[in-house]
Amino acid sequence: MRTVAKLKKHIAERRGDNLHKLTTRLVKDYDTIVVENLIDRSSPGTARLVWIMTLL
Structure with a gap:
């Protein structure tokens, strides 16, 4: 479990x-x-998609 936690922290x-x-x-x-x-x-499901599109 430690390895997964470390990997998630590294990615973040x-x-x-x-x-x-x-x-x-x-x-x-x-x-x-x-x-x-x-x-x-x-439509709250599109919030992440809109945010990603603004970064492009």
């Missing part, structure tokens, strides 16, 4: 690090960053 840390690197690069490259909330409250 890598995701956080990659997100930090991406946001840092965006701030350096662009003067203005606009965030738009596209989540439709009537």
Whole structure:
């Protein structure tokens, strides 16, 4: 069980690090960053998909 927990922690840390690197690069490259909330409250299952699409 320890190995699975360590692997999950490692993956979470890598995701956080990659997100930090991406946001840092965006701030350096662009003067203005606009965030738009596209989540439709009537269909909560699409929230993650909309979030992923905004990263592309």
